[in-house]
Amino acid sequence: MEPIPSYDDLVWLFEGEPTYPDAADERPADSRHGWRSPWPYMSVTFRAVRAGYEIELDIEPAYEQVRLRLRAAAGGPDLVRLDLTGVCTGGLDRAHGHELLRVDFPTMHRLPRCGCG
Template sequence: MVMEPIPSYEDLVWLFEAEPTYPNAVHERPADEPDGWRTPWPYTTVTFRTVRAGYGIELNIEPAHEQIRLRLRAAMDGQFLVDLELAGVQAVGIDRTHGHELLRVDFADDAPAATLWLRMKPDVFLHWSYDSMS
């Protein structure tokens, strides 16, 4: 399965203010050869990184496998504060309302995980709830 709707590559570049890196890059094999690492979006794995309000934020996203890894670290000492590996991600999107820049991660309606929100501007704030009893 693939995330539906597929997150917009351009929106993610806008949010992180940087092009992603490709963790599956094989330097010995050119990207245009068969089995090269630069598979078209969304059938590739990319990692976006940025620093906001004293926090390093990293999003590794695999839309074709419905997986993301979200990591937040203190920018000063590099210590990880949050490291989430999430499967069954239904959609990833960007919300630009009221002067805020938010990353939104949605799960299936019947999943115990609720929508995860990561506000990146004007400050960094993470909100997520999980009901292990459902």
């Protein structure tokens, strides 16, 4: 992903530090520059509860992968699950008093040709 979402913007949006699924235990990091690889070369999971819904964002910027899940309650069944690959950029847009998490994909002229005709 280039540009990658700002780590600080994501911490601000989700109102907390992420967890690290690759860690032996999934406790939040003491510091984003601790023993774990520096952003963006790691997999992180941000979680927040808003208006009774749990929002979960798994992001791996170096692999251009994003997973977004929405549940009606913490630990409940998924209402929405998006597994996105080939994400070229991402970020946080703050406009008109709202926050918008944005992911972008390559435009059609930048997509690789499949070689089939």
